[in-house]
Amino acid sequence: MRQKSPAQRHGDNGGRKRAPGRPRSEQARLAILRSTLKLLGENGFSDLTIEAVAAHASVGKATVYRWWPNKAALIADAFASSTTRKLHFPDTGSVRADMSQQMRQVIKIFRSRRGRILSAILAAGQSDRDVIAAFRERFMKPRRQDAYATLRRGIARGELGKDVDLDLLLDSLYGPIYMRFLIRHDNLTPNFVDGVCELVFGGARPGRKLRARGRRSDQ
Amino acid sequence: MRQKSPAQRHGDNGGRKRAPGRPRSEQARLAILRSTLKLLGENGFSDLTIEAVAAHASVGKATVYRWWPNKAALIADAFASSTTRKLHFPDTGSVRADMSQQMRQVIKIFRSRRGRILSAILAAGQSDRDVIAAFRERFMKPRRQDAYATLRRGIARGELGKDVDLDLLLDSLYGPIYMRFLIRHDNLTPNFVDGVCELVFGGARPGRKLRARGRRSDQ
Amino acid sequence: MRQKSPAQRHGDNGGRKRAPGRPRSEQARLAILRSTLKLLGENGFSDLTIEAVAAHASVGKATVYRWWPNKAALIADAFASSTTRKLHFPDTGSVRADMSQQMRQVIKIFRSRRGRILSAILAAGQSDRDVIAAFRERFMKPRRQDAYATLRRGIARGELGKDVDLDLLLDSLYGPIYMRFLIRHDNLTPNFVDGVCELVFGGARPGRKLRARGRRSDQ
Amino acid sequence: MRQKSPAQRHGDNGGRKRAPGRPRSEQARLAILRSTLKLLGENGFSDLTIEAVAAHASVGKATVYRWWPNKAALIADAFASSTTRKLHFPDTGSVRADMSQQMRQVIKIFRSRRGRILSAILAAGQSDRDVIAAFRERFMKPRRQDAYATLRRGIARGELGKDVDLDLLLDSLYGPIYMRFLIRHDNLTPNFVDGVCELVFGGARPGRKLRARGRRSDQ
DNA sequence: CAATAATCGAGACGGTACGTCACGTCTTCTT
DNA sequence: AAGAAGACGTGACGTACCGTCTCGATTATTG
Secondary structure, three states: OOOOHHHHHHOOOOOOOOOOOOOOOHHHHHHHHHHHHHHHHHHOOOOOOHHHHHHHOOOOHHHHHHHOOOHHHHHHHHHHHOOOOOOOOOOOOOHHHHHHHHHHHHHHHHOOHHHHHHHHHHHHHOOOHHHHHHHHHHHHHHHHHHHHHHHHHHHHOOOOOOOOOHHHHHHHHHHHHHHHHHHOOOOOOHHHHHHHHHHHHHHHOOOHHHHHHHHHHHO | OOOOHHHHHHOOOOOOOOOOOOOOOHHHHHHHHHHHHHHHHHHOOOOOOHHHHHHHOOOOHHHHHHHOOOHHHHHHHHHHHOOOOOOOOOOOOOHHHHHHHHHHHHHHHHOOHHHHHHHHHHHHHOOOHHHHHHHHHHHHHHHHHHHHHHHHHHHHOOOOOOOOOHHHHHHHHHHHHHHHHHHOOOOOOHHHHHHHHHHHHHHHOOOHHHHHHHHHHHO | OOOOHHHHHHOOOOOOOOOOOOOOOHHHHHHHHHHHHHHHHHHOOOOOOHHHHHHHOOOOHHHHHHHOOOHHHHHHHHHHHOOOOOOOOOOOOOHHHHHHHHHHHHHHHHOOHHHHHHHHHHHHHOOOHHHHHHHHHHHHHHHHHHHHHHHHHHHHOOOOOOOOOHHHHHHHHHHHHHHHHHHOOOOOOHHHHHHHHHHHHHHHOOOHHHHHHHHHHHO | OOOOHHHHHHOOOOOOOOOOOOOOOHHHHHHHHHHHHHHHHHHOOOOOOHHHHHHHOOOOHHHHHHHOOOHHHHHHHHHHHOOOOOOOOOOOOOHHHHHHHHHHHHHHHHOOHHHHHHHHHHHHHOOOHHHHHHHHHHHHHHHHHHHHHHHHHHHHOOOOOOOOOHHHHHHHHHHHHHHHHHHOOOOOOHHHHHHHHHHHHHHHOOOHHHHHHHHHHHO
16 A cells, blocks of 8 residues: 555565665655645645645656556555554543543544644545545554453453443444544533443443343333 | 536526526536446446546536536535445344444444445545535435434433433444444454444443543543 | 618618617617727737627627627728728828828828727738628728729829829828838838839829830840 | 847847746647637637637647737737748849749739738728838848848949939839739739839939939929 | 756747627517 | 517637657666
């Protein structure tokens, strides 16, 4: 996804020899990614042009096209390369507190300038499956791994039922955030995060599931 | 949003006289909206061109631009005008069953051809606040009104706490659906809907709230 | 040329009845012609639009099209209707003085704002034979008639040869003026007019013709 | 006039380096000029569209606009580039014969398909001073230089007065031709050319001037 | 050290769609 | 029936980017 085939010449080719010819300019690569992020943050996805990226990065247009097959790939790559800030899951001894604190970090990012880039990516992803796949793989997946660990600690401590569906639980926690973020229909506040945790963890505490099913079958 | 200013001449102008000049062609308007939906469903947002819409509707390009300021407005209008199918909230006597059944209808639509249109709108909305506002006003808001009524019946029956935050509850129910829909990270199945209801309604049943808060303050 | 067929209903139809329906608005007709001249003088032929003429005359576009088949006809008509100023041929007793004085009037007009209109007409005439024909009929022909009379007085007085070709003579006098006017390659001055008269009348005096031919046959 | 500023990079820049970037395509340039002439000859100025020129030349529209600022410049350039045919001034030993023969060549061209192009240029020139300037510089001026030489030979031979105004003389010879050509009010025939020469050279023979002035002061 | 090879910035190329403008026609109500 | 108003389908305008290409220049490896 990240690069076109010629770039594979420069990958991790172990002890093999370097390819002949002038090597790829790392400087150009970084300038392009930086310019992409900058312009994305300023004008959103639809106003981002390769022409502007190249000009802003003082780079030939062909250099962009040589390494990225299309705008979506460029954006995905730029976004991935920018995941500098760590979204940390603490270990307070309470799943809910752990999750809640991380979710507060998330909404902070969503409301920052990086949120604009993120929404541009998700927008681009609606008509390009590579972009959305890149988002999942590079942004969501690593965080999910951490979240699994946090949730499993909760299960071990008996705060959550043993048979809880982790993805269902995580989608239920983060889905409301994404909804408010993307549809912008209300403020993304810490209070809102608390409310969601309240509801979802309230429904996820051990022993509830059976009773819930029971209640449902009663109807 | 729907129309540019000149169109206001044709709106509900009460007892006033009709505007002079040839009236707007209702036939052209409908043909444009129909063509927009058709092409949107076929090729997604980024491949939709006004030129193609006009050609497909056998209409002059200027006629499109006369009434819609940009592609986003056109899409929003087309989408709004197409909300023919009713998303019904039943009244089974159980909030959770009512909501669950409606949510199953929702995911059915999301997974249909209309889902493609919807995701195109939400994508367009990320760089155009008018589009996202139109989506909220014309698609989401009417359904929220119905949902409020359903939830209030649940409160009246004692299935939900009296002080429950309706918007928080609804975002917690629909957010996970939107998340899976837009990020496409997993299947949108009836089972998933059940799981979300299980969690959220489990946390929203009366009497839970106080205990939840108590637990939290323990930390 | 001036008007489309329906207009013939309004011509001088002797004692016959007037056509039924609302009669043509003389006010609109004049406003259109005036606006045409004004806009022609301001922006030249290529920038003149029927749309602008109609708007400037506070007239419906269809009213223009009802009476004039195209822009060229409108311009020709507007120009013809504006030939208010008389271009007078004096009778001083000398052909050359008579012509010279009239030609000075001509260059005065050519150099005025009306000259811009005139050049617009001649330009339009290059791709529309109706326009150039209208120019000849309505502008040039009446003046030619007067010029013939002036020249014939010169013949009668013996200032010009009896067998002189009047059109050749007039073209030789006015051609240089039109050339400098249209190609704008030098100033159109009274001195220039004098020089042309000097040359042409010098070659047109009686008795010259034979000698000239004789010289030519010497070669 | 011929080209926009960027083109200056490709001009005769002495010993300096070539400009960077892909060089201008000579093939495209020629195809555009050829297509312009062809379409001009077929349909006249007002029906000539840049779109058609580009299509006919199998060239992008932007390539036309990159090098010519507007239709008039394109036409002027196309015309100038096509001045292949030499309009020769012979040297028969008689000015009048020399001029007469060249003028016959001129009217031959004016009456050919190239005459259509020429009248289109002069028409365009009425609302665009660059066009008329280009016509003067590139078409008229070179011929004037030759004509001056011819006339000076006549002066040297004593056929013309020493103090004759060359431009006045030439305008008097060619003006009538342009007049009949542009106003199309009569045929452009060799006979007409002879008549004009008769008149004008009759008035320009040496010794005439003083007497003419004398006559004039008699009045 | 020369030859080879792939990169670089630059920018012209053939295209496509943009959003605007004027065309000439039409449909409404008013005079 | 003609008028003003103004929407209609049409098509060219001139612009902006697309993704490709051709330049000369640069920077590496290979012989």
